Amino acid sequence: MSRLSRATEALALDGPTEPLLARAKREPARPTPGATTGGARPGSRPRRPDEDPPAVRWALVGFALLFLAAFVVLPASVVLVEALRGGVALWWKALVDADALSAVKLTLLVAAISVPLNALFGLAAAWSITRFRYRGKHVLLSLIDLPFGVSPVISGMITVLLFGAQGWLGPWLVAHGYKVVFAVPGIVVATVFVTFPFVARELIPFMQTQGAEEEEAALVLGASGWQILTRVTLPNVKWSLLYGVILCNARAMGEFGAVSVVSGHIRGVTNTISLHVEILYNEYAFQAAFAVASLLFLVAIATLGAKQALEWRQRAALRAAAQRNVL
Amino acid sequence: MSISIRGLSKAFDGHPVLNDVTLEIPEGELVALLGPSGCGKTTLLRIIAGLEMPDAGEVLHGGEDVSARSARERNVGLVFQHYALFRHMTVEENVAFALRVRRRPRAEVSARVAELLRLVQLDGHRTRYPHQLSGGQRQRVALARALATEPRILLLDEPFGALDARVRQELRRWLRRLHDELHVTSVFVTHDQEEAFEVSDRVVLMNAGRIEQVGSPAQVFEEPASPFVMRFLGAVNVFHGRVDGDRAYVNDLEFAAPGAAGRAPAHVYVRPHELDVHRAAAPGSFAARVERLVPLGGAVRVELSAPTYGRGAVEAELDLRKSEALGLAPGDRVWLSPRRVRVFTPTPEELDSLTASEL
Numbered sequence: 238m239s240r241l242s243r244a245t246e247a248l249a250l251d252g253p254t255e256p257l258l259a260r261a262k263r264e265p266a267r268p269t270p271g272a273t274t275g276g277a278r279p280g281s282r283p284r285r286p287d288e289d290p291p292a293v294r295w296a297l298v299g300f301a302l303l304f305l306a307a308f309v310v311l312p313a314s315v316v317l318v319e320a321l322r323g324g325v326a327l328w329w330k331a332l333v334d335a336d337a338l339s340a341v342k343l344t345l346l347v348a349a350i351s352v353p354l355n356a357l358f359g360l361a362a363a364w365s366i367t368r369f370r371y372r373g374k375h376v377l378l379s380l381i382d383l384p385f386g387v388s389p390v391i392s393g394m395i396t397v398l399l400f401g402a403q404g405w406l407g408p409w410l411v412a413h414g415y416k417v418v419f420a421v422p423g424i425v426v427a428t429v430f431v432t433f434p435f436v437a438r439e440l441i442p443f444m445q446t447q448g449a450e451e452e453e454a455a456l457v458l459g460a461s462g463w464q465i466l467t468r469v470t471l472p473n474v475k476w477s478l479l480y481g482v483i484l485c486n487a488r489a490m491g492e493f494g495a496v497s498v499v500s501g502h503i504r505g506v507t508n509t510i511s512l513h514v515e516i517l518y519n520e521y522a523f524q525a526a527f528a529v530a531s532l533l534f535l536v537a538i539a540t541l542g543a544k545q546a547l548e549w550r551q552r553a554a555l556r557a558a559a560q561r562n563v564l
Numbered sequence: 565m566s567i568s569i570r571g572l573s574k575a576f577d578g579h580p581v582l583n584d585v586t587l588e589i590p591e592g593e594l595v596a597l598l599g600p601s602g603c604g605k606t607t608l609l610r611i612i613a614g615l616e617m618p619d620a621g622e623v624l625h626g627g628e629d630v631s632a633r634s635a636r637e638r639n640v641g642l643v644f645q646h647y648a649l650f651r652h653m654t655v656e657e658n659v660a661f662a663l664r665v666r667r668r669p670r671a672e673v674s675a676r677v678a679e680l681l682r683l684v685q686l687d688g689h690r691t692r693y694p695h696q697l698s699g700g701q702r703q704r705v706a707l708a709r710a711l712a713t714e715p716r717i718l719l720l721d722e723p724f725g726a727l728d729a730r731v732r733q734e735l736r737r738w739l740r741r742l743h744d745e746l747h748v749t750s751v752f753v754t755h756d757q758e759e760a761f762e763v764s765d766r767v768v769l770m771n772a773g774r775i776e777q778v779g780s781p782a783q784v785f786e787e788p789a790s791p792f793v794m795r796f797l798g799a800v801n802v803f804h805g806r807v808d809g810d811r812a813y814v815n816d817l818e819f820a821a822p823g824a825a826g827r828a829p830a831h832v833y834v835r836p837h838e839l840d841v842h843r844a845a846a847p848g849s850f851a852a853r854v855e856r857l858v859p860l861g862g863a864v865r866v867e868l869s870a871p872t873y874g875r876g877a878v879e880a881e882l883d884l885r886k887s888e889a890l891g892l893a894p895g896d897r898v899w900l901s902p903r904r905v906r907v908f909t910p911t912p913e914e915l916d917s918l919t920a921s922e923l
Contacts, residue, residue, distance in 0.1 A: 450648035453615055457635045457642045458662035459713065468665070472652045 316534050319527035331517075331528035339505045340513035341532070343421065347496075347509060348489045351428040355489075356482050359436025364470070366437075367444040368452065381437050389431050393498025396427045419501030424509065427495035432488045439481030440474055447473060480547045487540040491533055565626035565716035565749055566591045567612060572621035574607055581607045583773040585621070592747045594740070596760035599770035600796070605753045606721055608770070612751065613719050614638045625717060638717075641710030641748075645722040647702045649694040655681070655705050656690040662712040680708040683742075700731040707739075711746075720752035724759065736763050757797055761785070769793050791908045794833050801839065801878050803832045805907075812907040815872060817848060821907040828909045834902040836881040841866060841890060842899040849901035852878060854892050866892060868900065 288294075321328055331337060362381060366374060384392060400417035401407045410417055417423045451473065455465045471478075493511040500507040502516065510533055517526035567589040574582040582604045589595050597605040610616040612623055614635030622631045630638055649658050659680050663673045681687045684704040694702055703723060710718060723739070724732040740763050743750055754760050760767050761781040769776040769784060769792075777789040788794040805814035807830040812821035814832050821830070842849060852870035855877065864887040866880045880900065882890070892898070 450644050450646060451650055453635075454642065454644060454648040454709075455650070455661070455665075457613055457615070457638075457640065458665065458709070459636055459639070460661070460665040461636070464665050468661075469650060 313534065316527055316530050319523060320531040322527075323524050327524060328528045328531070331525035332532070334525070336505045336508065337513060337525075337529055340508045340510050340529070343424070343507070344490050344509045344511075346421070347424055347428050348486055350425050351432060351489050352482060352486050354429055355433045355485050356436050356478065358433055359438075359440055359481055359485075360474075360478065362437040363440035363444050363474075366441055368449050378441075381434050384431050384434055389492065389494030390498055392430045393427050393495035396423055396430065396495070396499045400426065418499055419503065419507060421507065423499040424496050424507060427499045428489050428492050431492050431495045432485045435485035435488060436478065436481035439477050439484070443474060443477040476547055476551060480544065483540055483543050483547070487536060490536050566624075567717060567749060567751070568624040568627070569608070569612070570622050570624070572608070572611060572618050572623070574604075574611065574616065574618050581773055582611075582618070585773070585775055587768060587775060587778065589749060589751060591626075591749055593765045594743045594750045594752070594763065596764035596767045597751060597753045597770060598757060598760040598767050598796075599755065599776075601755055603770040604773040605755075605770050609719050609721055609751060609753050612717075613640050613642050615642075639713060639715050641707075641713075641715040641718040643703070643706050643710050643718070643720040643723050645725045647694070647699075647706045647726075649702055649705055649709070651694050654691050654693055655686060655697070658694070658705055659708045659712055661709060666713070676712060680712060683711075684708040698731075699727045700735055703727065703735065707742075711748075716748060718748045718750040720750065722753050722755070725754075732759070739763055769796065771796070788906060791831065791833070791910065794906055794908070799836050799879055799881075801834045801836065803834070803873055805830050805832050807907060807909060812905070815850070817850060817902075819902070819905045819907065830907050830909050832902075833906045833908065834904070836865065836879040837863075838902060838904040839878070839880040840901045840903055841880050841882060841886075841892070842901065843890060845899050846901055849899040852898055852900050854894050854896040854898060856894055857887075857892060863887075868898070870900065 284290075289297075332341075362377070366378060397418050398404050399406055400410060400423060402411055402418070404418075407418070415422070417426065451469050452465050455469045460468065491511055492509075493515070496509055497512060497515075500509070500512055502508060502512060504516070508516065510529060514526050514530045514533070517523075517529060567587075569585055569587040569589075572582050572585040573580070585604075585608060597608060599605050607616060611618050614630070614633060614637075618631070622629055624630065625638065625640075650661065653661070656677055659677045660673050663676060668676075677690075678687070681690055684707055686701060686704055686708070689697065689701065694705065697705065703726075707723075720739075724735050727735065736759060739752075743763075752763070764781065766778060767781055767784050768778050771792045777784050777793050779787075784793060785797050788797065794800055803814040805812055805817075806828065807813075807821050808827050810821055810823070812819045812830050812832055819832065840849075845851070850870060850873055852868040852873075854866060855869055856867040858865040858867065860881075862884055864882050864884060866882060866887075868878045868880065870878050878900065890898075
């Protein structure tokens with residue numbers, strides 16, 4: 238389900254429950270004839286008809302909190318605590334280490350190449366899927382989801398099989414002096430493959446609900462394809478596009494499996510941040526490993542923050558739309 | 565600019581939507597494409613606009629074949645049912661869009677936009693965004709936007725469909741006045757008979773991808789060319805009978821049936837307001853029982869049963885004065901005489917699928 242429809246659903250649910258809640262607050266619990274014999278404590282709020290018993294509610298909330306603590310809060314704190322165990326100075330030293338810096342640079346470079354590529358691809362794919370009728374559209378749609386279903390290691394293997402020295406295209410590439418596998422291009426190819434669904438998957442449902450009418454209107458009004466794209470389509474999808482780009486970027490920076498297969502782990506040359514963390518960890522340089530890992534953690538926090546901000550924006554827009562419909 | 569449509573056919577995924585449609589729309593006329601949903605009227609409009617390509621046939625604008633031209637090159641104004649305003653642009657920017665993509669000089673654009681906004685009475689809203697406007701206002705912006713390049717053809721796809729009844733009424737009259745001022749050849753799609761009759765010079769009735777009849781509102785209402793037209797334009801009573809030569813018979817009632825020939829089963833259609841109600845037997849009448857009286861403001865609908873003339877209810881519509889004079893009450897025995905009938909000889913399938921009792 239798309240974020241948008243989820244937000245709509247939330248709105249739809251807000252509608253009927255709000256008055257109920259308001260009523261519950263306004264009317265203090267009056268002792269009803271049933272309450273005295275029914276055993277409800279005097280002064281307790283009457284239960285809404287769709288409400289579960291308190292025990293069930295507490296159990297569910299408790300379980301969810303416990304789960305979050307065990308699988309999100311605890312690991313996150315471990316990363317931060319371990320990273321700063323030796324003090325800020327040591328943490329900083331691990332970050333400005335030459336190999337660490339080159340890993341950061343490589344990660345930024347890979348993201349800087351693969352994210353725009355995938356933004357472009359996602360936009361083109363979403364455009365073609367939502368704006369045209371043709372055979373094999375469903376196949377294309379399933380193919381876009383492929384990287385979600387395939388283990389990243391397999392994606393890395395595919396890259397090696399295609400571009401490796403013994404691969405299909407490898408010999409030709411080697412003969413012409415191109416090095417793909419165990420070099421930056423291979424890492425970019427693997428990252429692009431793993432992250433290409435993010436933008437398309439974000440845009441397709443959004444563009445589907447929006448429909449093509451505005452673009453048709455622009456066409457009839459005499460706009461060229463480029464004018465329609467830049468003046469109508471892009472301004473309309475910009476928030477969805479940005480959202481997809483943020484997710485795509487987070488994945489591109491954090492990708493491990495596929496990159497691990499194609500990189501060759503050459504220190505200072507083909508190590509990304511996540512690979513560098515692994516190497517440090519395997520060398521028992523725990524403090525340095527966690528210090529570098531904390532960088533990825535910061536990326537995650539920034540992603541989350543940006544994602545939340547975009548969602549608030551979208552929800553506000555939806556609420557405004559809903560209000561308009563009431564008026 | 566006149567519009568000619570010749571032998572147009574279109575299918576979506578193997579389902580025919582338009583079937584050999586031919587239509588002439590003279591310059592300056594306001595024509596309504598009227599029909600039930602799924603009859604192909606919107607597809608026809610979109611083909612005229614160039615948003616759909618026909619499988620066969622051609623479209624001429626002003627005698628010139630535009631079949632090969634894209635929507636972009638046809639310079640028609642198109643108004644969508646759900647406005648399709650650019651939501652991130654102000655009213656002014658929306659109206660200016662067509663001029664800006666044509667890179668017209670700034671001064672010309674702003675003068676034209678001001679003129680158009682005056683025309684649609686929205687001069688005070690130029691910096692608003694579409695979501696800050698009411699439905700009626702949005703549709704007027706859409707119209708102003710469509711007229712910006714002075715198109716010689718204006719197409720409207722259910723332009724009032726998404727509006728509430730009162731606004732719809734106002735906008736209809738306004739559209740008619742606007743058309744009388746501008747005289748731009750206009751085609752609008754609607755499924756609402758009243759709307760089509762009120763606004764248009766001519767009505768094109770469509771059904772299942774074909775044109776059933778083309779004519780003025782009075783023509784198609786008074787002389788429906790087919791049972792479909794008869795039924796689509798208002799309530800109708802259907803009696804099963806037969807034709808013999810140029811006479812039609814239902815039980816012992818006899819009607820003139822000009823144009824019919826030979827002997828065949830026939831359907832005799834009578835509109836409720838063309839069915840007279842009498843307190844006593846009159847020549848050419850049949851007995852019925854009053855079941856229910858439904859006041860409709862200026863008129864009263866009388867629902868009757870006449871078992872020998874079909875199992876279903878028979879409807880008559882009387883004006884208030886007549887109904888008061890008769891003083892009808894449920895259970896009363898009355899006599900009905902059709903003032904005017906239309907006789908159609910149905911095809912065998914129609915006879916099977918369609919019985920008076922089902923109506």
